[in-house]
Amino acid sequence: MTDTELFARLRQMWTDLDPMPDDLVDSILVALATEGLAVEYVMLTMLDTAPALAGVRGTSESQTFEFTDGTLRMLLRVNSMGDGERRVDGWLTPASAMTVRLTQAHDEVTASISPEGRFEFEHIPTGRTRLWLEVDAIGAGGASHGFTTAEFDL
Template identity: 55%
Template sequence: MMSIRDHSPLSDEDLFSRLRRLWRQRDPMPAGLVDDVLVALATRDLGVEYAMLTMLESSGAAVGVRGVSDVQLLEFARGTRSIMLRVSDLGDGRRRVDGWIAPAAALSVRLEQDDDDFTTAASAEGRFDFPDIPAGRTRMWLQPERGPGAAAARQGFTTDYFTV
């Protein structure tokens, strides 16, 4: 058997085969790694699924069925930050969005819809609203207020897309 020390030319296939053997002997794959990776891949979008379940549950209506309620309650959470939204139907394809941030913080709130952006500021109590926006696909962003009093520890937050 040839060795690398013989300075004999090795094909790429032979070299990779030897490296593979070396690493299998010296640093074998941990038991359960494949299963752990499969579980991580299967659960990576649980936040999106949870948001959808929360939206459907809080609307009080079955999917695809028109209910008598004109109010939706939505909640998004990441880490220690969460946003609760109350979306009211104003008629004519317009919506009112009232929101609360927990833990409460004075943050800049941006609501993005296709080509439109709406911005407002949350109070120190975490309260904000968008009194009149069009219905449609929406995404929300929280960002620290700019200025001398802004706390550096606050982190931005972005929701997944949802429909109002």
Template identity: 55%
Template sequence: MTTADPRFPRDDGALFARLRQMWIRRDPMPHDLVDSVLVALATEGLVEEYALLTMLETDRLAGVRGGADASGQTRVFEFADGSVTVMLRVSALSERRRRVDGWVAPARPLSVVLRHGHDEWLASVSAEGRFEFNDVPAGSVRLLLRPDADGRIDDTARQGFTTPQFDL
């Protein structure tokens, strides 16, 4: 009759406990792993939060020539994510219609999609970073910036940029 080797327990729980102790001795967990994981979890979604925090709305544009538009209402929004900044000037054409003038910095070849419910409007960013939507309905919208089909864009903007929902 052979006796079981005490170094190799037959019980799974005891075997796993020995394996755990072996790996703790041979390859211990880095001392800052827990803190690093907590920081990574806390900063997940930070780009979107920053875009919300940098959103700016005013009733007037300082230093702009000319009178107010037909309704007297002009609003400015600014969105940023660290690699791109989008500024929008929204003018009321009527109670239910808006004009949107936009600028992207730095200027790059992008397509801009304005989503209003299930409807979409498309514009291209000029070499100077400008785009516009002449006549869109008022309401809750989202702006999406996408690389142009030619693909001549740096990797930081390749995935595109989406603003949070905002009201025109």
């Protein structure tokens, strides 16, 4: 028996004993199509409130962003501090022992989330920004996974 005949018989044996599931191709296509769906969802739920809506008196250079992955929800309020710097105040629900990492082109700063879910960054330069949540510990009722926002402009 030649190698080609042997491989053909082995292929037929496995086809008979363990055939490919009928929905395998469709399942793979769905899995590939939903890859990165969480990032797309975050981008769709991102809110950018116009400065004119920030207050009744005076002008305000404030923006509000909301990011969620269905489990975690992050709300950011970004205020201008002048000279191209911003202050970022954030709230995370559900609150959990996490570290927030703010990254820009070549800079990175971190902050801890309080037990109430609050965090802040001061004197952040304007520019493309992304936040990363990193789990410090898994607490009762808290988040058990990290989270990354879409890139946004400060």
